[in-house]
Amino acid sequence: MANITSATANADGRIAVVGTGLVGSGWAIVFARAGLAVSLYDAVPGAAERARALIGERLGDLEAVGLVEDPAAIHARVVVADSLADALSGALYVQESVLERVDVKTALMSEIDAVIGPETWVGSSSSGIGASLFTAHVACRARCLVAHPLNPPYLAPIVELVPAPWTAPETVRGVRGLMERVGQSPVEMTREAEGFILNRLQGVLLMEAWRLVEQGLATAEDVDKTVSQGLGLRWAFMGPFETIDLNAPGGVADYARRLGGLYQSIAASTDQHRTWDEPLIATVEAQRRAVLPAAELSARSAWRDRRLMALALHKREMEAADMKEESR
Amino acid sequence: MANITSATANADGRIAVVGTGLVGSGWAIVFARAGLAVSLYDAVPGAAERARALIGERLGDLEAVGLVEDPAAIHARVVVADSLADALSGALYVQESVLERVDVKTALMSEIDAVIGPETWVGSSSSGIGASLFTAHVACRARCLVAHPLNPPYLAPIVELVPAPWTAPETVRGVRGLMERVGQSPVEMTREAEGFILNRLQGVLLMEAWRLVEQGLATAEDVDKTVSQGLGLRWAFMGPFETIDLNAPGGVADYARRLGGLYQSIAASTDQHRTWDEPLIATVEAQRRAVLPAAELSARSAWRDRRLMALALHKREMEAADMKEESR
Numbered sequence: 001m002a003n004i005t006s007a008t009a010n011a012d013g014r015i016a017v018v019g020t021g022l023v024g025s026g027w028a029i030v031f032a033r034a035g036l037a038v039s040l041y042d043a044v045p046g047a048a049e050r051a052r053a054l055i056g057e058r059l060g061d062l063e064a065v066g067l068v069e070d071p072a073a074i075h076a077r078v079v080v081a082d083s084l085a086d087a088l089s090g091a092l093y094v095q096e097s098v099l100e101r102v103d104v105k106t107a108l109m110s111e112i113d114a115v116i117g118p119e120t121w122v123g124s125s126s127s128g129i130g131a132s133l134f135t136a137h138v139a140c141r142a143r144c145l146v147a148h149p150l151n152p153p154y155l156a157p158i159v160e161l162v163p164a165p166w167t168a169p170e171t172v173r174g175v176r177g178l179m180e181r182v183g184q185s186p187v188e189m190t191r192e193a194e195g196f197i198l199n200r201l202q203g204v205l206l207m208e209a210w211r212l213v214e215q216g217l218a219t220a221e222d223v224d225k226t227v228s229q230g231l232g233l234r235w236a237f238m239g240p241f242e243t244i245d246l247n248a249p250g251g252v253a254d255y256a257r258r259l260g261g262l263y264q265s266i267a268a269s270t271d272q273h274r275t276w277d278e279p280l281i282a283t284v285e286a287q288r289r290a291v292l293p294a295a296e297l298s299a300r301s302a303w304r305d306r307r308l309m310a311l312a313l314h315k316r317e318m319e320a321a322d323m324k325e326e327s328r
Numbered sequence: 329m330a331n332i333t334s335a336t337a338n339a340d341g342r343i344a345v346v347g348t349g350l351v352g353s354g355w356a357i358v359f360a361r362a363g364l365a366v367s368l369y370d371a372v373p374g375a376a377e378r379a380r381a382l383i384g385e386r387l388g389d390l391e392a393v394g395l396v397e398d399p400a401a402i403h404a405r406v407v408v409a410d411s412l413a414d415a416l417s418g419a420l421y422v423q424e425s426v427l428e429r430v431d432v433k434t435a436l437m438s439e440i441d442a443v444i445g446p447e448t449w450v451g452s453s454s455s456g457i458g459a460s461l462f463t464a465h466v467a468c469r470a471r472c473l474v475a476h477p478l479n480p481p482y483l484a485p486i487v488e489l490v491p492a493p494w495t496a497p498e499t500v501r502g503v504r505g506l507m508e509r510v511g512q513s514p515v516e517m518t519r520e521a522e523g524f525i526l527n528r529l530q531g532v533l534l535m536e537a538w539r540l541v542e543q544g545l546a547t548a549e550d551v552d553k554t555v556s557q558g559l560g561l562r563w564a565f566m567g568p569f570e571t572i573d574l575n576a577p578g579g580v581a582d583y584a585r586r587l588g589g590l591y592q593s594i595a596a597s598t599d600q601h602r603t604w605d606e607p608l609i610a611t612v613e614a615q616r617r618a619v620l621p622a623a624e625l626s627a628r629s630a631w632r633d634r635r636l637m638a639l640a641l642h643k644r645e646m647e648a649a650d651m652k653e654e655s656r
Contacts, residue, residue, distance in 0.1 A: 128590060150558045158558030185557040187550035195594045197546050197554045200536055202568070203591040204598060208532040209568045218525050222515035224567020226525045229513040230478045230486030232567075235560030237635050239552020240530070240537045245616050246629045253613040260609075262456060263531040266523045270532060281588075285581040288573050301574045307565050307646060314642040318635060 014039055016091040018084065018108070019098035020051035023125050026152035027095045028055055032077040033068060033154065034182035040080050041087035043098075048080045062154070065309045067316075085115040093178055095147065097125040105134035113138035121175050123147030123161075127199065130192035131164040142168040147175060148196055149184075155308045157185040160196045201240075208270060213287070214280050220287040237315065342367055344419040346412065346436070347426035348379035351453050354480035355423045356383055360405040361396060361482065362510035368408050369415035371426075376408040390482070393637045395644075413443040421506055423475065425453040433462035441466035449503050451475030451489075455527065458520035459492040470496040475503060476524055477512075483636045485513040488524045529568075536598060541615070542608050548615040565643065 015031040017024045020042040028038045028051070040048040055078055059071035068074060081087035088094060094112060098104055105124065112122060122144045124131055135144040145167045150156035159179050163172055172188060179186040189196060195203055212218045218226075234243050241252060248255035292300055343359040345352045348370040356366045356379070368376040383406055387399035396402060409415035416422060422440060426432055433452065440450060450472045452459055463472040473495045478484035487507050491500055500516060507514040517524060523531055540546045546554075562571050569580060576583035620628055 150561075156558050156561055158554055160554070185553050187546065187553050189545050191545065193543075193545050194597065195590065197540060197551060198558055199590070200540065200594055200598075201533055201551070201554065202559055203594040204532045204536040205529055206568050206572065207591055207595045208528055212525060212528065215521075217517050217519065217521050218515065220569040221567075223525060223529070224569050225513050225515050226486055226488070226529060227563050227567040228565055228570075230484050230526055231530055232560060232563030232565070233478075233484055233636060233639055234632070235555050236564030236639060237556055237560070238632065239549075239555040239560075240534050241548045241552050241612065241616060242556075242620075242628075244534065245620065246625065246632055251613065251622060251625055252616045253609050256609045256612070262523065262527070263535055266528055266531040267535045269522065270528075281581050281584045284569065284584070285579070288569060288580045292570075292573065294579060297574065297579055300570075303650070304562070304566065304574055308561060310646055311561055311564060311642070314639070318638055322631070 013037065014089075014091050016041065016081070016087040016094040018042070018087060018094055018096045018112070019125075020048045021097060023149065023151055023153070024095065024097035025051045025055050025058070026154055027097060027125070027149065028078050029058060029062075029074070029152075029154040030182055030184065031095075032074045036077065036182065038078045039087040039091070040078060041084050043084075052078055052080055058152075058154075061305075062309065065313055067309060067313055084111055088112065088115050088117070088120065091117065091120050093175065094120060094122045095125065096122060100126060100129060102129055102133050105129065106137070109135055109138050109144070113140050116140050116143075119143075121145075121171055121178075123175055125149060128195060130162060131167065132192060135164055135166075141166050143171050145171055145175060146192075146196070147179070147186075148198070150198065152305075152308075153184065155305075155312045157183065158198065159184045159186045160189065160198055161186050162189045162192055162196055164192065210280060210284065211270060213284055220284050221291055236311065237318070341365070342417075342419050344369065344409070344415040344422040346370070346415060346422055346424045346440070347453075348376045349425065351477065351479055351481070352423070352425035353379045353383050353386070354482055355425060355453070355477065356406050357386060357390075357402070357480075357482040358510055358512065359423075360402045364405065364510065366406045367415040367419070368406060369412050371412075380406055380408055386480075386482075389633075390637065393634075393641055395637060395641055412439055416440065416443050416445070416448065419445065419448050421503065422448060422450045423453065424450060428454060428457060430457055430461050433457065434465070437463055437466050437472070441468050444468050444471075447471075449473075449499055449506075451503055453477060456523065458490060459495065460520060463492055463494075469494050471499050473499055473503060474520075474524070475507070475514075476526070478526065480633075480636075481512065483633075483640045485511065486526065487512045487514045488517065488526055489514050490517045490520055490524055492520065538608060538612065539598060541612055548612050549619055564639065565646070 014037045016039050017028045018041050020040050028040060032038045040051055042048045042051065056075050059068060059075055062068040063071045096108065098108055120143065122140065124146050125148060126146050127148055131144050131146050135141040144164065146162040148160040150158050161172055161176060176186045176188065187197060209223045212223055213220050244255040245252040248258060342365045344367050345356045346369050348368050356368060360366045368379055370376045370379065384403050387396060387403055390396040391399045424436065426436055448471065450468065452474050453476060454474050455476055459472050459474050463469040472492065474490040476488040478486050489500055489504060504514045515525060537551045540551055541548050572583040573580040576586060
């Protein structure tokens with residue numbers, strides 16, 4: 001990890017995780033797993049200690065399925081800081097994961113600005129609020145951006161890097177390099193847009209999913225099966241552009257000329273359906289509860305986490321096999 | 329398989345695959361793998377024989393990764409018919425997979441109608457054309473519907489069942505039962521809609537993907553990574569409704585009330601971007617060719633097929649473990 005620390009002469013390469021809920025705890029695992037020292041800080045007394053215990057449990061789960069090898073060593077790299085200043089002291093990078101509210105993030109940025117070193121970067125886990133809405137007032141704003149993960153970040157590699165208008169290009173480059181070195185897959189937006197990339201893509205698909213139910217064309221369960229037994233199989237390892245690039249003899253341009261008209265026509269038919277209103281919510285809620293009673297939500301979430309871990313292991317094995325193939 | 333054949337006293341349970349290109353060949357594997365006898369027919373002389381040889385090769389690939397056990401026995405259940413009448417003789421079900429053109433499908437349906445038994449169902453692999461556009465004129469039309477697979481159907485279980493206005497409910501029920509018994513995952517539309525479920529969902533996501541590139545917000549490569557390293561991980565085993573049902577403490581209704589507004593706002597911002605025009609096609613084509621040169625398209629398609637096979641095996645193992653867990 002020497003190539004990370006050498007980028008900032010005044011930092012010792014420590015990562016500060018500020019806000020230690022599920023997202024912050026997940027980030028701590030990402031950085032500690034990669035060999036970096038992590039300091040946890042949370043304004044709520046006792047929260048960082050509870051997070052550190054939870055991190056230990058999660059590392060045990062990851063070891064059990066073969067996703068990490070030495071959980072005790074990883075856990076030992078995660079420490080609880082006495083104060084925000086203590087957490088940020090010598091930090092290369094701060095991952096902020098507090099409540100998704102402009103006022104909360106704005107106040108925290110003032111506190112961070114007061115104690116931050118001259119070369120430390122700050123990434124916010126914000127899933128929807130752009131950094132421009134809570135960093136305008138701080139001196140360190142050129143070193144701030146959004147670094148939005150999918151939960152949990154130690155299983156889903158994606159990180160969306162979204163600069164505010166005043167974020168320095170070197171900040172994006174530096175955080176991108178850090179994320180790549182700790183094994184994440186950073187993507188970059190050139191500027192802020194509501195929902196960033198991930199929730200824009202999820203949002204339009206969800207909008208059509210709700211519309212199919214609203215129009216009585218299909219049940220929520222059948223919409224789900226269409227993805228989990230069909231579309232989602234390719235999307236688990238290829239994006240939408242690569243998928244269509246391989247689905248016409250002449251690649252993506254060939255595909256676009258053949259099918260662009262169909263998709264424009266489908267899109268035109270979706271314009272008037274943007275409601276998510278209460279009667280529709282009640283319909284979908286009833287259909288989901290018939291498939292999964294409310295009492296089983298948390299057990300099913302645990303199932304989802306087991307499946308995500310198994311899929312992460314599967315993908316790691318596949319990618320190792322691909323690399324072996326390429327190096328022949 | 330006795331429960332399939334007993335549903336139709338006049339049929340011996342044979343499946344007729346009419347049109348033996350990639351899609352028809354894939355269907356033959358699905359039915360033969362499940363123990364059913366399959367007759368291949370293609371109007372192009374020699375095409376069915378070539379398909380049968382290709383099916384043998386594919387079965388070998390599937391055996392190599394552990395997805396089928398006795399490829400020779402499966403292959404032996406697939407025979408080439410001398411004529412359309414021969415293929416349909418005693419057939420429980422006809423899977424039609426000819427060229428995606430209304431005139432071609434209309435003419436073929438007249439031929440099928442002339443030789444079909446009184447209880448045989450006809451499913452079309454049509455990915456976009458509703459059965460109402462090519463079955464209005466035939467006597468057997470109450471027994472016709474669309475049964476649209478994702479390619480290849482022996483790796484992607486999804487089958488979209490889409491009735492024409494005159495399709496009998498018993499036809500939908502019968503074909504659904506058949507598809508379930510051969511291991512596919514049927515979903516039903518209540519009526520025809522352009523793109524059915526699968527391509528409507530893919531279409532809106534693609535539309536937003538193209539828009540992100542058009543607006544210069546992200547590259548095609550980063551859009552792809554956002555799916556393959558993020559969104560697509562959950563969608564490989566959970567649909568969009570189950571995903572959000574597990575993403576808010578109170579389930580899907582709670583999620584909708586929290587985030588419906590965001591998604592409506594995102595949707596409203598996408599209305600004016602429906603072009604897929606030539607300059608944009610050129611931009612995406614250039615970005616894709618930088619990632620994957622045209623000369624490597626077919627090698628990458630072979631990679632995709634290997635990954636799909638491995639994912640199918642992974643999912644089969646996971647589902648077997650889930651069932652063992654449930655039966656405890």
